[in-house]
Amino acid sequence: MNIKNFDLNLLRVFVVVYRLRSVSRAASTIGLTQPAMSNALRRLREQCNDPLFTRSGRTMEPTALANSLFVPLESALANIETCFTQVGDFRPESSHRTFRLLLSDVGEMIVLPRLMLALSSAAPGVSIEASRLPHADYAPALRSGQADLAIGNIGFLHTGFYQQHLFDDRYLCIARKDHPQLKGKLTLARYLSLRHVVSTAGSTDTLVDEALSSSKQRRNIKLTVTHYHRCAAMVMQSDLIATVPGNTVAGMPGLETYTLPFKMPHARVRQFWHRRAHTDAAHIWLRQLIAELILD
Template sequence: MNIKNFDLNLMRVFVVVYRLRSVSYAANAIGLTQPAMSNALRRLREQCNDPLFTRSGRTMEPTALANSLFGPLEAALSGIETCFAHATAFSPESSTRTFRLLMSDVGEMVVLPRLMLALSSAAPSVSIEASRLPHADYASALRSGQADLAIGNIGFLHAGFYQQHLFDDRYLCIARTDHPRLTGKMTLTRYLSQGHVVSTAGSTDALVEETLLSRRQRRDVKLTVTHYHRSAVIVAQSDLIATVPGNAVVGMDGLKTYALPFKMPQARVRQFWHRRAHTDTAHKWLRQLIAALILG
């Protein structure tokens, strides 16, 4: 017998016929028709160059070769079944898996506290790695498995990706509470006359620039930082102002918020994942947990 040409599907046929000692019972157990089962047994005999089973009354008795094959083949089949069971099963209570999330400031503020509280009871040994990458690297990180999910206001992940809307966020202007030149409503003149802190981590400032450019107006950008949190801390201790998603600064002291003096679309915060992970049971569990925590 040449193992390179051996049909591994016949392993199960052999093991079930050996256990049940009946071709018809084995066909029912596997879900094959009687002719299909007989054909499979014929092919198995041809590949092994041995009858394997001989009829004795109503039962099929194994030959000496069949007796010698049964133990190793049953163990091999069991090993294959166990391997696939482990690959598809996920038990959050006992899992030690680490999920890697690409998250914006807003995602961290809104999602992480709720997620970590839920994991403490539902999956105590599961851990989360929240990180940042340049937006240009998101697709390759999700595609390769370097990251499991991306959560944020992301508009560039399309072909090959799934998404689920989690919540909307409103853009606001922030300034320190005792800013000497800002009293009353934030007008466009006041907004443009102040020094601004901008953040490169999210898409907010790119949208602001696009909106102002359409009006042939520009801000006076004094400082560029990486994250909204950092810009908010600087704003609270200076006379600079910034434009941020509202949830990015929830609970931060020393800040006053203003409605923007021009129209901006709301930030649509979604979770994104690559199709390679769409049917993974552990991945699906995490996505459903996050959605339940945010959407209720």
């Protein structure tokens, strides 16, 4: 390999494909078309005289050479990026940047309304893309730049990530008003006897199961939906009940809330970001704005 003739732009292609194990997802992250990404990967393979990645089902698996190259190349690119972000300037009032946020239901309910109101005056050209990903994709998305921040009750982002506590939320049981079997205080026996709807969106139901397992109790789960809002919608139209973070249903008409008849930890809602973005002026501004809006 002749480094004098090597296209250094291909190094970012290599690092992003390695992280995501997908050519199509890497193309989307970098902003290339699928044909352009495939061509870049072909040139990279020719320059390295190695396939670098081989397809296994839907996944691109790295070769031995790719594994040996990844750590030093990722470090080199991070150092280069840090050099530029440290001297960079961000002017929110004239910026047209788009920030990509991974938000839980609670994050959407509490953070988004305040953030969009603040942006309308402080940074009218700035846009927000809020999305959901499977938890397994959070770390790769933040590392690669596919996402800028993750906000929620997240307990699985550790090495290489920073975090800031924003607020706590307590879990509540919800039922429709005038539920025929709920009069007065909610007891554990009544909670267990009723039919439940649960959500796959967050960690609430895992925590509930853990809390009940100590007394070898289980809920009567009849329906599973994707988000807490869908839980609330189903509860309002049936005799089902649900356990949700309180802020996800705050102000919703047609619901009654009940204190849970067992102990549950509070949800600690934090914002997380990868170290690659820690010194970026735009990221710093956004993180500080969110913290000011929530913590004040």
